Every structure is written in C-alpha cells, then in structure tokens.
Amino acid sequence: MPQLTVRGIAVERLVSVSKPMVEELAAVCGCGKDNFTIDRLATTSVFEGKTTETYPFVEVAWFERGRDVRDRVAETITRFVRQAGVPEVEVAFKEYSEAAYYINGIACDSGES
Amino acid sequence: MPQLTVRGIAVERLVSVSKPMVEELAAVCGCGKDNFTIDRLATTSVFEGKTTETYPFVEVAWFERGRDVRDRVAETITRFVRQAGVPEVEVAFKEYSEAAYYINGIACDSGES
Amino acid sequence: MPQLTVRGIAVERLVSVSKPMVEELAAVCGCGKDNFTIDRLATTSVFEGKTTETYPFVEVAWFERGRDVRDRVAETITRFVRQAGVPEVEVAFKEYSEAAYYINGIACDSGES
Numbered sequence: 163m164p165q166l167t168v169r170g171i172a173v174e175r176l177v178s179v180s181k182p183m184v185e186e187l188a189a190v191c192g193c194g195k196d197n198f199t200i201d202r203l204a205t206t207s208v209f210e211g212k213t214t215e216t217y218p219f220v221e222v223a224w225f226e227r228g229r230d231v232r233d234r235v236a237e238t239i240t241r242f243v244r245q246a247g248v249p250e251v252e253v254a255f256k257e258y259s260e261a262a263y264y265i266n267g268i269a270c271d272s273g274e275s
Numbered sequence: 276m277p278q279l280t281v282r283g284i285a286v287e288r289l290v291s292v293s294k295p296m297v298e299e300l301a302a303v304c305g306c307g308k309d310n311f312t313i314d315r316l317a318t319t320s321v322f323e324g325k326t327t328e329t330y331p332f333v334e335v336a337w338f339e340r341g342r343d344v345r346d347r348v349a350e351t352i353t354r355f356v357r358q359a360g361v362p363e364v365e366v367a368f369k370e371y372s373e374a375a376y377y378i379n380g381i382a383c384d385s386g387e388s
Numbered sequence: 389m390p391q392l393t394v395r396g397i398a399v400e401r402l403v404s405v406s407k408p409m410v411e412e413l414a415a416v417c418g419c420g421k422d423n424f425t426i427d428r429l430a431t432t433s434v435f436e437g438k439t440t441e442t443y444p445f446v447e448v449a450w451f452e453r454g455r456d457v458r459d460r461v462a463e464t465i466t467r468f469v470r471q472a473g474v475p476e477v478e479v480a481f482k483e484y485s486e487a488a489y490y491i492n493g494i495a496c497d498s499g500e501s
Contacts, residue, residue, distance in 0.1 A: 163478075165445070169314060170314075173432050173434065173439060176434045177434050177437055177438065177439065178437075180434045180435065180436065180437055181436050181437040184435075184436070195436075196435075198435075199433065199435070199442075199443050199445075200433060200434045200435065201395060201396075201431040201432075201433045201442055201443075202431060202432045202433070202434070203316060203317075203429060203430070203431055204316070204317035204429075204430035204431070204432070205314040205315060205316055205317070206286050206314070206315045206317070207312065207313060207314045207315070208286065208289045208290050208293045208313045208315070209293065209297075209309075209311075209312070209313065210293065210294050210297070210308075211290055211291075211293055211294040212290065213286060213290065216312075216314055217312050217314075219278070219312075223480070229374070232375060233382065236377035236380055236382070237377075237380050240377065240379060240380035241380070250379055251379065252376070252377065252378050252379075253376075253377040253380075254336070254371050254375060254376045254377070255371075255372075255375035255376075256369075256371075256482075257375075258480045258481075258482075259481075261455070262458060262480060262481035262483075263478070263479075263480045263481075264462035264466065264478065264479040264480070265478050266466060266476055266477065266478075267462060267463050267466035267467070267479075269459065269462070282427060283427075316429060316430075317429070317430035318427040318428060318429060318430070319399050319427070319428045319430070320425065320426060320427045320428070321399065321402045321403055321406045321426045321428070322406065322410075322424075322425070322426065323406065323407050323410070323421075324403055324404075324406055324407040325403065326399060326403065329425075329427055330425050330427075332391070332425075342487070345488060346495065349490035349493060349495070350493050353490065353492060353493035354493070363492055364492065365389075365489070365490065365491050365492075366489075366490040366493075367449070367484045367488060367489045367490070368484075368485075368488035368489075369482075369484075370488075
C-alpha cells in the first residue's frame, strides 16, 4: 500500500510514467517505492446501448494520511496520467483500516511486524 | 459518478438494458445520464474446487444520497438486470467522500469546478 | 457474502484450495458455504516502467463480524494461499452496511427475506 487500481488507461501509458510517478508518490507519502502497487483492471464498459471506452479512473486504497498528502497524491497522479496522454481522469481514495489489513496474517495495528 | 461496477453479467445483457436503465437512474438521482458509468470486470470464479460462473453483482460507487434514493436505485438496477434475463442479483453501495474524490485534480468538496 | 475478490493468485492455485478453505471459513463465520464467493480479477500490473506480476491480494467484502472472527478469517485465507504455493499475501476487509446491501432488491436490514 498505497495500492493504485486503474481502469480505462492503457497499460503502455501506465508503463511510460510509472517510474517517475511512483518516485514522486513515495516522496509525498514518505514511504518506500516498493510499497506501491499499480494494478490495471480488465474492464468492458457500456453506455447508451453500446460498448464504449472505459472512463479513466484511479482508485487509491490506503491508510488515511490526511488532506494535504491526499491532495498532493491526487495532483501527482493526475499530472502523470495527463503526461501519459490521457486528458481527463478521476481519482478516488478508499480507506482501509490498519485493524482490518493483514500482511501475511498479521494485522497492521498489531505492533508485530 | 455514480459508477456501476458489474461482475457476473454478460456484456450483451448490459448493452440490452443500459439505455433505459441509465435514463431511469438519472431521473431517480436527479443528475445527468452522462454522470453514470457502467464497467464490467473480467473475473474468473471458483467454488468447491472448480471454476464456476461469477455470481451477478453490481457495486454502486457514489456519494451517499440517502435511503430513499438508494432503495430506488437498487430497485431500478435489479429490475433491469432481471429484464436482461438474469434472475438473481445483489447490489451493494460503496460511499466515496467528496473530500477524497478528485476530478482532474480538484477535490469535489472544493467549491471549484 | 463474504465475497473474496482476489488478484495476483493463479486460478489453478485457488481451485486447489477453495474447497477446504471455504469449509473452514464457513465454520469460522458460522454461515453456509454457499454464502461465499471467490472472484479472481483479471489484472495487469506495472512497476518501475515495466509490466510485472500482480502482488497477491485478497479483499474480503462482508458485514463486519468483529475482531476475533476477522483475525481468524485472515489467518485461514493466508494459510490456504500459502498452502497453494504463494508465500506472501495481503488480506484486507471492506465493510458493506446491511442498509446498503440489496439481495434481489431487498435491503439486508429490512427484516424481509
């Protein structure tokens, strides 16, 4: 974590910006680069009775870090997605609780590691 | 938003009902039709040691609009999914917070647009 | 529900452990085996400017059952995923509210069934 789950942005576009984007996100969040994952979902979208391109969307699943960091994470992702050639994107944050997140069976609030 | 993320319902079935379903959902929610997205996830499901069909499920990600609207959105989706030939479906709502949802880098609670 | 949404674990690995895993989860949760679904998402992951394998992750969507049950569900999933040959896995819980979960159009808090 943070875990970026992406839909509606081509893999090649993500590949093209992933390295500098994650470097900057790691600096903003104050954590290591290898804490980040970027997973693109395979989707088929439908609108007005036809299949259509999926609207570009990034969900960031994380432990809440407060308004300032959240704003900067959203701004960073938006800027790199645009740089990758996607003019519009929405970014939403989903909070996980440390008490309900388990790494290899150990809850993140347990003090163990 | 609202964003409908669907699993376990064939694309052709979604295509067949998407237009009238979204028209009705827009009326229920009091927003434009083009605020809605319908994304179907590619899934493989497993049960009892075998792959199986994915159970029909629709997650509605949105800003909370209260019980009455929620009930009517769930009823509308359920009715159209049945009309598309799927007898059983579960619908769940996931709330996003306006302070944690960014459109082109601007938070939805910011007053900017 | 509970609904297990999996990424980064091969379908064959899930198939190999799904039966005993769900039997044990049903005992832990005190509900029927057929309440559980296991859906694997199709994903493409990106890291450091390249596509990469998706990190093994299981999201459990459910109605909250408290710390003890949650710990045991996480432990059970982790143990079976390891038995399937995946050494590391993260498990996170996403709560749905009974008032916002509809089975065939009926909310789960409605008293109807």
